[in-house]
Every structure is written in C-alpha cells, then in structure tokens.
Amino acid sequence: MKNNYLLPNYNKMPIEFVNGEDVYLYDTDGEKYLDFTSGIGVANLGYSQPDLVSALKNQAELLWHTPNLYQNSLQEKVAEKLIGNRDMLAFFCNSGTEANEAAIKLIRKHTGKNQIIAFEDSFHGRTFGSMSATGQSAIHDGFGSIVEGFVHVPFNDSQALKTAISEDTAAVFLELIQGEGGVIPADEAWLAEVVQLCHSHGLLLVVDEVQTGMGRTGNLYASDTYNIQPDIVTLAKGLGNGIPVGAMLAKSSLAASFGPGTHGSTFGGNRLALSAADKVVALIDTPELLGNVEELGKFSLNYLREGLKNCPNVVSIRGKGLMIGIELTEGIEPVLASLIAEKLLVLRAGQSVIRLLPPLVISKEDLKIGLEKIIDTLTKVREADEK
Ligand SMILES: Cc1ncc(COP(=O)(O)O)c(C=O)c1O
Structure with a gap:
C-alpha cells in the first residue's frame, strides 16, 4: 500500500479499517481486530455506538x-x-x-x-x-x-x-x-x-x-x-x-x-x-460507566502483573483506570509486530512502553482476550530470548 498523494509525515501501517462495531475494527479483507487504542484515546465509547x-x-x-x-x-x-x-x-x-x-x-x-x-x-x-x-x-x-x-x-x-x-x-x-x-x-x-x-x-x-x-x-x-x-x-x-x-x-x-x-x-x-x-x-459521566472503568483498570493491572511476573523483559506495569503502560527493557518492535499478527491493536509510548487505551465500554471478557494475547506474546518473546 503506497501513498502517492500524501505527505509522508505519518508512519502508516499497511492496514486500512473500514468499519467498526463496539470494541472491534474490521479491515478491507473483513479481518477483525480487537482495539486497545480507542483511536489514541478517542473512541472511548467504542465504534458505531x-x-x-x-x-x-x-x-x-x-x-x-x-x-x-x-x-x-x-x-x-x-x-x-x-x-x-x-x-x-x-x-x-x-x-x-x-x-x-x-x-x-x-x-x-x-x-x-x-x-x-x-x-x-x-x-x-x-x-x-x-x-x-x-x-x-x-x-x-x-x-x-x-x-x-x-x-x-x-x-x-x-x-x-x-x-x-x-x-x-x-x-x-x-x-x-x-x-x-x-x-x-x-x-x-x-x-x-x-x-x-x-x-x-x-x-x-x-x-x-x-x-x-x-x-x-x-x-x-x-x-x-x-x-x-x-x-x-x-x-x-x-x-x-x-x-x-x-x-x-x-x-x-x-x-x-x-x-x-x-x-x-x-x-x-x-x-x-x-x-x-x-x-x-x-x-x-455515569457512576456505572466510571465505576466499571475503575474496576476494569484494577483488574487489568493485577492480571498483567500476575501474568507477566516471570518476564524479566517487563520493567513496570502502571497506570490508572483504562490508561495502562507496560514498560519493556528493550525490543518493543517484535512485540508490537506479534500483537498486530494476533489482531490486537495497541500503542507505543516513550521508547519502550506498550500503551493500552481500550474503549471504556469494553467487557471483561474482551479485555481478558486482549490481556491474554499480551501476556502470551511477551512470554514467547522471553522464551525466544532465553534460547
Ligand atoms: C496530552 C495531550 N495533549 C495534547 C495532544 C494534542 O491533541 P491533538 O492531536 O488533538 O491536537 C495530545 C495528543 O496526543 C495529548 O496526548
């Protein structure tokens, strides 16, 4: 996918999303991606609400x-x-x-x-x-x-x-x-x-x-x-x-x-x-939604900390609510590439931080699916490093 008419100020990935539903985005081939970015903190209520x-x-x-x-x-x-x-x-x-x-x-x-x-x-x-x-x-x-x-x-x-x-x-x-x-x-x-x-x-x-x-x-x-x-x-x-x-x-x-x-x-x-x-x-601005964000945030931090406790490539897991960072020692590129291959969208922040900004309306089930993908990917990267 080449852009012939656009200035090259963005480093675009070769994926185009053409529709969205709740916390999922669909590309031109109809492939479904779980979105942990909310379009960089924008679609807090998900897509097609x-x-x-x-x-x-x-x-x-x-x-x-x-x-x-x-x-x-x-x-x-x-x-x-x-x-x-x-x-x-x-x-x-x-x-x-x-x-x-x-x-x-x-x-x-x-x-x-x-x-x-x-x-x-x-x-x-x-x-x-x-x-x-x-x-x-x-x-x-x-x-x-x-x-x-x-x-x-x-x-x-x-x-x-x-x-x-x-x-x-x-x-x-x-x-x-x-x-x-x-x-x-x-x-x-x-x-x-x-x-x-x-x-x-x-x-x-x-x-x-x-x-x-x-x-x-x-x-x-x-x-x-x-x-x-x-x-x-x-x-x-x-x-x-x-x-x-x-x-x-x-x-x-x-x-x-x-x-x-x-x-x-x-x-x-x-x-x-x-x-x-x-x-x-x-x-x-309702107690239900905001309370849920707080709860899901705590759940995510605990889930990630438990799942990644044996990963020496993870320096820290931090955040508040559904704004979460996983700081790695190095080697963030292959992790991001694997997560895309797993159809999970995440963001990078700073030098080596995986930034998660899932839509605030995400269910616990969908949240767990994404968190599991992250834990699996980071565990595989660690195992590959150990070999
Ligand atoms: C904290 C903060 N302030 C300001 C901005 C700029 O916002 P915009 O891209 O809408 O101009 C951003 C964008 O990422 C941001 O994260």
Whole structure:
C-alpha cells in the first residue's frame, strides 16, 4: 500500500479499517481486530455506538454549523455538563493542541507574565505554542525558534520545580499521566507539592486532560481521580468520540481576560461537533460507566502483573483506570509486530512502553482476550530470548 498523494509525515501501517462495531475494527479483507487504542484515546465509547450515531444523524439533518456570532444553546448545554459544580467556564475548539493554545494565551493574558513551567517528556500538541510546551526535543527539532518562555523540568521532581519558579512564572502546565511520554503517572505526594507551590507563588495550575479526560482514569477527569482543582483544564480526544472537538475549561475568575475579540475559532463548538459531545458526556459521566472503568483498570493491572511476573523483559506495569503502560527493557518492535499478527491493536509510548487505551465500554471478557494475547506474546518473546 503506497501513498502517492500524501505527505509522508505519518508512519502508516499497511492496514486500512473500514468499519467498526463496539470494541472491534474490521479491515478491507473483513479481518477483525480487537482495539486497545480507542483511536489514541478517542473512541472511548467504542465504534458505531447507536445513541451517538443517531444524535449525529439527527443533527446532520437539522443544521451543521452556525458561527460564533450567534447563540448556540448546545454549547451552553455541553459546557454545563462538563463543568458540573465547578466554578468554571468553557471555550470550545476542535483539537487538543488548540485547547492548549487557548490555555497558553489565557495564562499570559491573565497574568501578564511570560514563563510557563512544563515537564520533560510531556506532550501537548503540534502547533507552535503547544509544541513549545511539549518537553521533547524531537518534537521541536528543525522548526526554528520555539515560543519563548517555556521551561521544562523533570516530572515528579519537587526540587527541580522549586528551582525553576521565578518572578516571571505564570503557570505550571502538566499532564497528570504523561501519555505519549510513556504512561507516567504523577506521584501523588509530588502533585500535592505542585498544588501547594502554585498556591503559595500565585501560579495558575493547568492540567492537560486531552488524553486523561473523558472517563479514561475512572472519573470524568483525572484531576478528580487525583482530587485536585486546576485553574484550567484542556480536553479533546474522547470528547467527540471521533468527531473533532476540544475544550478549555477555566476558572470563572479568569473570564475577564478572555473578553470579546481575544480568541476564537470558526468551527469551535459547532452544532454537529457538539451534538456528538453532548451525547458522549451523557454516556460517560455515569457512576456505572466510571465505576466499571475503575474496576476494569484494577483488574487489568493485577492480571498483567500476575501474568507477566516471570518476564524479566517487563520493567513496570502502571497506570490508572483504562490508561495502562507496560514498560519493556528493550525490543518493543517484535512485540508490537506479534500483537498486530494476533489482531490486537495497541500503542507505543516513550521508547519502550506498550500503551493500552481500550474503549471504556469494553467487557471483561474482551479485555481478558486482549490481556491474554499480551501476556502470551511477551512470554514467547522471553522464551525466544532465553534460547
Ligand atoms: C496530552 C495531550 N495533549 C495534547 C495532544 C494534542 O491533541 P491533538 O492531536 O488533538 O491536537 C495530545 C495528543 O496526543 C495529548 O496526548
């Protein structure tokens, strides 16, 4: 399969999926794959979810788009659901990187300060501001000068953070579980210090929940899982279950800095996108679904730890809810190739981490099928290494 008309910025596998049902994807030959990726944390409710399909169909027949020159009660409705009883307000956009761009602009406008402390190995997106917030030089390389003012310090390191804070620091910008960086959860004691430092230095605490949000860790937001109240939260991925939509939630006290004309987006929060988001939030934000994610997450960690306890090539198994990383010593390529051959889709993160983001609606039976495939594959790789 060769792409003749596409720029080569993606490393695409020679598989094309043409339909999906629940947690399974089907390729052009009708081969069935179990999906432990959710399209990189997007299809949290799986594929062809009937309520989502009909919400989108109904809206498609009514009205797709009106600009943000006019009222849009769907925006109010979705914002209310996302905010719950938090003292926050919402801005809608179309992607994770845009939600983070909005956050960066709001931070600077509100504080009048330039410096934002972000973390090594973080990932916040590909546009200039979000790319500059990203703590991976490989993402910056070749693109000239990045946006000034970002300082990157090691994640989970209090001393480094304290040392980086200056008079010009406006905010601390972080993922609670670094996703692309290798499924690295924030340490709870460290996070408590981060919150304390933000409080004592008057810094905004900004949490990028583009990957951890929308039920992934067993609560609507990972900030609930960690029991913190950020000043700004950014969302995308799972918010539309595949329809492009992002959001920034910001404390009401920041609202005056985002007055008319400060920021905007042509498509942001359009009716088609928000008809999906409205249904997504209603389906995800229920005690049943979120409780199940928490339980399935614990089950998965235990199952993998037990099944892989004799695998010296496994360094650590970690995560929260259905965001799980299996770090290997080395040799991740053959493992990923075997899993594809076994018709299981997983993701890679960092250098050598297998990242699992199964749809949140997965049954325990399907989950076990996938986990067994992973245990079998890693066991076979170990046995082959021993020969
Ligand atoms: C934590 C985080 N922030 C931001 C982004 C960028 O999102 P998008 O690709 O929708 O721009 C991603 C994408 O992987 C992400 O994982």
